[in-house]
Amino acid sequence: MSLSNPQNGEAKPVWLRGAPGIFLLLWSLGFPVAVIGVRYAEPMTLLVLRFVCVLAVLVPLAFWLRPPLPVRGRDWADLAIVGFLIQAVYFGLCYVAFSFGASAGAVALIVSLQPIVVALLAPSVVGEAIGRRRWVGLILGLSGAVIVIAARSEVDGTSAIGVLCAVGALMGMCTATLYEKRFGRGHHPVTSNLVQYAVGLAATLPVALVLEGMAVTWSPALAGALAYLVIGNSLIAITLLLAMIRHGEASRVSALFYLVPPTAAVLAWILIGETMPPLAWAGMALAAAGVALASRPVNKGAGKEKSA
Numbered sequence: 001m002s003l004s005n006p007q008n009g010e011a012k013p014v015w016l017r018g019a020p021g022i023f024l025l026l027w028s029l030g031f032p033v034a035v036i037g038v039r040y041a042e043p044m045t046l047l048v049l050r051f052v053c054v055l056a057v058l059v060p061l062a063f064w065l066r067p068p069l070p071v072r073g074r075d076w077a078d079l080a081i082v083g084f085l086i087q088a089v090y091f092g093l094c095y096v097a098f099s100f101g102a103s104a105g106a107v108a109l110i111v112s113l114q115p116i117v118v119a120l121l122a123p124s125v126v127g128e129a130i131g132r133r134r135w136v137g138l139i140l141g142l143s144g145a146v147i148v149i150a151a152r153s154e155v156d157g158t159s160a161i162g163v164l165c166a167v168g169a170l171m172g173m174c175t176a177t178l179y180e181k182r183f184g185r186g187h188h189p190v191t192s193n194l195v196q197y198a199v200g201l202a203a204t205l206p207v208a209l210v211l212e213g214m215a216v217t218w219s220p221a222l223a224g225a226l227a228y229l230v231i232g233n234s235l236i237a238i239t240l241l242l243a244m245i246r247h248g249e250a251s252r253v254s255a256l257f258y259l260v261p262p263t264a265a266v267l268a269w270i271l272i273g274e275t276m277p278p279l280a281w282a283g284m285a286l287a288a289a290g291v292a293l294a295s296r297p298v299n300k301g302a303g304k305e306k307s308a
Contacts, residue, residue, distance in 0.1 A: 030232065031107060032267050034095055034225070037225040044204045051201035058190060079196060083199040086196065089169065090169045093165040106163075109148075110163065112257045112260055117170070117174040121174070136293060144262070144290055181246075189242075259287055
């Protein structure tokens, strides 16, 4: 599949239409699955295992497909920077937050603030105008996410270190989103992922060896969690995320993250027994309405959206 950035009215690929829903499910499921994973391995060690497994798939695939490689040194650097921000900073700090007792819902709530940060920075960084309708949608989405997590009393049980780690993860993903939107190019997905996961492994392996000793308690639960984190989060969700960023506005792509907390809450309820009170369902509906409003395409014809 092509990940090229559409220019001059070039039509978007058909497969991209279903990408938001698939990405939402895969990304949200990663939160409760990661909570399970850190019960059996330290956070950086879990990431090292994940990266090794991903590269074990991608390296043979690259030799078989022989995808085109970046030509310029700057392209290699851009891939490496985005890979470090997403794989080492975002996922690393999320996993550390889980290891300090932060719940899947609390971390999902904090990182769901990404659309607000991106919306504030997008005009100056990537030249995107954020109109009034999208601001309303962003606020509604955030309000719904807050209701979901507050109703489940998740945030009060989160340690200060866990909160700080989640905030750091939020900033890492916001920076990666804006950087990818401004500097990202249409590289083959195998090439992009191979470079980025190699960078993630290089960044996390020394930490896991020195600070954690690579201690692992092997179990069927860890094997299942690792399998999902490799296939669902690493091989599919990240590719969809980068593709959506390249084909759409950064603020609209980031608006998907408002649906992550309620979706993660439902999945955590199913997988690890986190309760879901009735008020949370109302928050889910409010968050969904906000995302729908913020994600509607701007009419560039007669009815232009006024700038905030």
